[in-house]
Amino acid sequence: MTALGAVFRPQLPPERLRDIARLADGSGLEELWLWEDCFREGGISTAAAALAWTERVKVGVGLLPVPLRNVAITAMEVASLNRMFPGRAVVGVGHGVQDWMGQVGARVESPVSLLREHLVALRALLRGERVSTDGRYVHLDDVALDWVPDAPVPVLAGATGPRTLRLTGEAADGTILTASTTADGVRRARQLIDEGRQSAGRGDGAAGAHRVVVYLLTATGPDAGRRLRAELADEGLQDVPDLGVAGDAGAVAKAVQRLAEAGADAVILQPTGDEPDPEGFVRFAAEEVRPLVP
8 A cells, every 4th residue: 555645845834833733643644744954944853743743643754964963863863753652753864955055064075975874873873783983974982872762763865866776775774755756767766776775685676675755746726737837847847747746636646656656655745835725735635635545
């Protein structure tokens, strides 16, 4: 069964999150995803609040930019979330937007090297290992968590380019793909992820071994087509065929299914930045689209 979720976009003020999180929880939506976007809202703080306000919905953070975070802090926060809310916090890490990283003095020469080192150390710490490492960017001296999660914690990583997609196969437990990913893009991503897994001796791409989460830019309502076209144009993606979906629940469900058939395990509906009714969007995803997605 394909997991379905929705994004709470950080264009909304953080005080809107409580009502939307509770709506997602009560409506039966499986996942609510949050973004740590500069310079809007923090990922861990909003995730902790959303988890505390809800009972069952999974809350994803896609993603935490590793240049901004010491890996020990990331591990402490992820472990705390998973001990307080077992099985409900899903956290992804990634390069971050390089222009933003430059603005705060955190841009590095080799984002791929940093992400690799961060992933290796983070997953080891969350397994309860005592870690010492002196890498190019990550330096730990006899570090271990006092409060290790009670169950294994999957660590996801965001990726777009081939090198990073292979890296997520090598060193992460799942991959987050942006809304600029078509169904063909998901297939190519799966191939590169599997190449990375094989090179690291992590299996042959068996189903369920590596979770792929993809955002789907979605608009519904009377002006859905206009809003979708405007957002794609703003992102410079207006000429990419079969990207995003505008229409009713049937049209959205078909777009979700295309991504699932291409290899996505979870499809997260991403509203346009100017979505006029965020609560209605969550209700639409849960009550109208979900029943149509196998």
